[in-house]
Amino acid sequence: xxxxxxxxxxxxxSLHAEKxxxxxxxxKAKPKPEWLKPLVDQGKKNxxxxxxxxxxxxxxxxxxxxxxxxxxxxxxxSNDGTLYVIEWRAPKKAASEEIETVKYKDGSTRKFPRLKKxxxxxxxxxxxxxxxxxxxxxxxxxxxxxxSSILFHNEWMLVAGQGxxxxxxxxxxxxxxxPKAEIIAKGFGGFFHSxxxxxxxxxxxxxxxxxxxxxxxxxxxxxxxxxxxxTGAVFRCRADGSKMQVYDI
Numbered sequence: 205x206x207x208x209x210x211x212x213x214x215x216x217x218s219l220h221a222e223k224x225x226x227x228x229x230x231x232k233a234k235p236k237p238e239w240l241k242p243l244v245d246q247g248k249k250n251x252x253x254x255x256x257x258x259x260x261x262x263x264x265x266x267x268x269x270x271x272x273x274x275x276x277x278x279x280x281x282s283n284d285g286t287l288y289v290i291e292w293r294a295p296k297k298a299a300s301e302e303i304e305t306v307k308y309k310d311g312s313t314r315k316f317p318r319l320k321k322x323x324x325x326x327x328x329x330x331x332x333x334x335x336x337x338x339x340x341x342x343x344x345x346x347x348x349x350x351x352s353s354i355l356f357h358n359e360w361m362l363v364a365g366q367g368x369x370x371x372x373x374x375x376x377x378x379x380x381x382x383p384k385a386e387i388i389a390k391g392f393g394g395f396f397h398s399x400x401x402x403x404x405x406x407x408x409x410x411x412x413x414x415x416x417x418x419x420x421x422x423x424x425x426x427x428x429x430x431x432x433x434x435t436g437a438v439f440r441c442r443a444d445g446s447k448m449q450v451y452d453i
Contacts, residue, residue, distance in 0.1 A: 388445025
């Protein structure tokens with residue numbers, strides 16, 4: 205083992221040997237593809253798109269706008285191509301922090317801070333009644349407290365947020381219906397912007413779940429448990445929430 209003084213000298217020498225350039229990306233940028241043309245402001249074709257830029261030859265279209273959709277924070281297409289959007293609703297009162305107690309299958313419990321607001325957000329089904337490529341009708345099919353993302357898989361709609369991932373049968377969704385939520389993963393500890401969010405299904409049918417910084421004591425639908433502390437992570441499980449494991453930190 206090196207003496208402490210010698211170790212410090214070697215470390216300082218290595219730091220001064222090469223000046224670090226913190227403005228550079230970790231990986232060298234890939235060359236631009238040959239087809240990529242200069243960016244142009246889309247406001248030239250549509251005043252509502254002023255300030256939005258896209259490569260020349262790429263056209264942007266508005267397919268839904270207020271008041272049909274206001275404050276969209278997430279979207280997903282169902283298996284039949286129907287578009288669903290999460291719409292954030294402004295609360296009359298400021299959101300507050302509450303403590304939620306999560307009970308696990310072995311009987312143990314753990315407390316997590318959650319953000320609650322008086323006004324629930326909604327998930328809307330968008331409809332293009334005249335098939336002109338622009339949505340002109342919206343139906344509220346579900347009310348949720350701060351949902352962060354949605355995903356459709358087989359006969360289910362999965363919703364992430366507020367410390368868990370839950371699913372609803374698509375056949376039970378609709379205006380005036382009250383579908384039952386089935387929690388397939390719980391115990392995610394991220395708070396507010398760091399809450400459980402991203403959902404995707406891989407080619408082999410695995411469900412991947414992302415969550416921001418926090419202490420996560422996660423349980424899958426079959427009771428499988430994994431813990432990740434003081435950081436964000438990516439979890440992997442089966443589409444029904446079973447066989448929970450940590451994929452990446």
